[in-house]
Amino acid sequence: MTTAAPETPALSPTRHALWLRSRGPLLALLLLVISGVVLAALQSGEQYGRLDPRSTDRTGSAALARLLAARGISTHVVTTAEEAAAAAGPHTTLLVTDPDVLTDAQLTGLHTATGHTPGRTVLLGAGSSALETFAPGVQAEPSSANSARRPSCSLPEARRAGSALLGGVRYAASGDADRCYPSGGRPTLLHLPAPRTGRDTVLLGSPDLLYNQRLAEDGNASLALQLLGTHKHLVWYLPSLSDPSSARNDQRSFFELIPSGWRWGLLQLTFAALCAALWRARRLGSLVPERLPVTVPATETTEGHARLYEQAAARDRASDVLRSAARTRIAPLIGVPLAHAHTPDVFLPAVHAQVANSPGAGTDLHALLFGPAPTDDKALVHLADQLDALESSIVSQERHASREHPDR
Numbered sequence: 446m447t448t449a450a451p452e453t454p455a456l457s458p459t460r461h462a463l464w465l466r467s468r469g470p471l472l473a474l475l476l477l478v479i480s481g482v483v484l485a486a487l488q489s490g491e492q493y494g495r496l497d498p499r500s501t502d503r504t505g506s507a508a509l510a511r512l513l514a515a516r517g518i519s520t521h522v523v524t525t526a527e528e529a530a531a532a533a534g535p536h537t538t539l540l541v542t543d544p545d546v547l548t549d550a551q552l553t554g555l556h557t558a559t560g561h562t563p564g565r566t567v568l569l570g571a572g573s574s575a576l577e578t579f580a581p582g583v584q585a586e587p588s589s590a591n592s593a594r595r596p597s598c599s600l601p602e603a604r605r606a607g608s609a610l611l612g613g614v615r616y617a618a619s620g621d622a623d624r625c626y627p628s629g630g631r632p633t634l635l636h637l638p639a640p641r642t643g644r645d646t647v648l649l650g651s652p653d654l655l656y657n658q659r660l661a662e663d664g665n666a667s668l669a670l671q672l673l674g675t676h677k678h679l680v681w682y683l684p685s686l687s688d689p690s691s692a693r694n695d696q697r698s699f700f701e702l703i704p705s706g707w708r709w710g711l712l713q714l715t716f717a718a719l720c721a722a723l724w725r726a727r728r729l730g731s732l733v734p735e736r737l738p739v740t741v742p743a744t745e746t747t748e749g750h751a752r753l754y755e756q757a758a759a760r761d762r763a764s765d766v767l768r769s770a771a772r773t774r775i776a777p778l779i780g781v782p783l784a785h786a787h788t789p790d791v792f793l794p795a796v797h798a799q800v801a802n803s804p805g806a807g808t809d810l811h812a813l814l815f816g817p818a819p820t821d822d823k824a825l826v827h828l829a830d831q832l833d834a835l836e837s838s839i840v841s842q843e844r845h846a847s848r849e850h851p852d853r
Contacts, residue, residue, distance in 0.1 A: 496542045496569075496652055498522060498681050503658040509669055512660075513679060516670065520679045526551040529682040530558035537678040538565045542652065544575035546684040552578040563643030565675050569652040570614050579646055580637055586615040589628040591653050593663050598625035600636050602671035606664035613651030647672055760825050761818035768814055771832040778839050789815050799839055808835070 494500025498510035498520050510520050523529045526547065533539040539559055544552070556578050559566060568575055576583045591612035596603035600623040603609075615631035618624070624632035633650035649672075654665035673679055754763040769787065776786035779799045785791040789811065796810055809816075813835065819825040 496655060497683060501657065504656050506655050506657065508657045508660050509655055509666070509673070510681075512666065512670055513674055516674055518674050518677055518679055520681050522681045522683065524683050524685050525688045526555055526684075529680060530555050532680045533559045533562075533564065534678075535562045536564055536676045537562075537680055538567065538673055538676045539680045539682065540567045540569070540673060541571075541575075541682045541684065542569050543684045544568045544579075545570070545572040546686065547575070549574060549578075551684075551688075559644060561642055561644075565645050565647065565672075567647045567649065567672060569649050569655075571648055572614070576616075576648075580618070580635075580648060582620065583616055583618040583622075583635065583637070583648070586617055586631050588613050588650070589615055589633065591651050594626040594628065594633070596625050597627055598623050598632070598634075600625050600634075602668060603634065606668035606671060608663045609665050609668045610654045610659055610662060611649075611651060612653070613649075615650060616648055755822075760820075760822070763825060764818045764828055767829055767832055771836055772814060775836055775839055778843055796835075796839075799842065800835070810835075 494502045494505040496504070496506050498506045499522065501507045513520055521532050523532055529539065529541075533555075539555075541547075541555075547555070552575055566579060568579060571579070572585055576585060589612050591610055593608045594611045595608055596606070598604075603623075603625040609626065611626035611633040612628060613633060615628055615633055616624075616635045617631060618635055618637070621638060623634075623636035623638075625634040625636070626632060628650075635648040637646040637648070639645050653659050655669055660666050660669065750766075751763070754760070772786045772792060773783065775781075775796065776783055776792065779795045781792055781795045793810055793814070796814070800808075800810075808831070813828070813831055819828055
């Protein structure tokens with residue numbers, strides 16, 4: 446039986462093949478997720494509750510808060526500038542753990558709310574912005590390493606505490622100020638009295654002495670209790686970037702930050718990209734046929750497809766190809782248009798009428814031409830033989846009719 450070369454459907458990949466293809470990317474994704482979770486856990490473990498009086502971590506300050514509470518000093522934790530300004534009333538100590546995070550508006554509002562009330566303001570590691578507002582005339586010098594240092598000043602709190610862990614930002618100030626725990630000739634603790642308002646300011650270059658893990662070393666606990674326990678109420682301010690009042694009014698959008706010359710250049714590049722897209726998307730005209738460098742016989746192609754079906758045990762696809770090819774060849778012989786060659790309601794009645802008087806009239810044509818896939822290779826070979834016999838019978842009848850009626 447001569448078979449046409451119908452279009453061969455592509456073999457779908459098996460589950461094993463899909464696993465082999467995707468296991469590499471899936472493994473890389475799993476490692477990435479695990480690494481992200483581990484890093485997040487490690488970082489959160491180190492940074493959680495830093496300088497928070499409610500935290501018992503190494504860098505928390507719960508131990509200091511408990512010592513202050515034992516002395517009858519209440520600690521009120523706030524996280525916004527408005528709460529800090531409202532809570533820092535007369536005869537309170539205001540501790541700002543990270544003043545450099547605050548905007549100029551926040552610093553000004555906080556200083557206005559506390560500048561004319563008696564009490565104390567303690568700033569940890571204050572930079573130039575905070576110093577301009579709370580300590581005019583004081584300048585921040587390059588930082589130094591933390592170490593146990595002697596007071597070397599007349600401040601009573603420092604003399605009673607003795608050696609303490611200080612370092613970090615160093616300060617340069619003129620006038621009446623207590624310069625303690627010097628490093629390289631510059632103090633790392635600066636006390637600025639204010640006789641007229643009654644609110645003094647204390648600048649600490651480093652917050653390390655307030656940590657739980659450092660509080661028991663040298664005179665850290667004594668110095669911290671004296672600096673923060675001067676008044677009965679302590680306002681512990683933990684600044685945060687999520688504070689609504691931290692939004693800057695002078696923030697500009699991304700496009701406002703681009704210089705005007707770059708805008709024109711970006712516009713030209715966009716126009717060039719659109720032109721390139723239109724050029725690449727133009728119609729290229731009809732296809733031009735081209736001779737193949739090597740002519741492959743149809744038999745070799747058919748045998749190659751058959752071997753592929755055999756290796757993949759794709760009897761369903763092989764049977765579909767055989768039935769489709771047979772119907773395509775039989776349709777013109779029985780007067781059925783090719784468009785209806787694969788429609789059982791149109792194709793089967795014509796075949797029945799053609800083979801009604803032939804020896805194979807008892808064959809179940811529906812099962813033969815549109816039936817299920819064979820269950821084994823023997824059934825597939827039997828199907829091919831039946832299709833060949835059916836086609837040969839119809840061809841023989843057509844030839845016999847042509848001889849009897851030459852004018853057809």
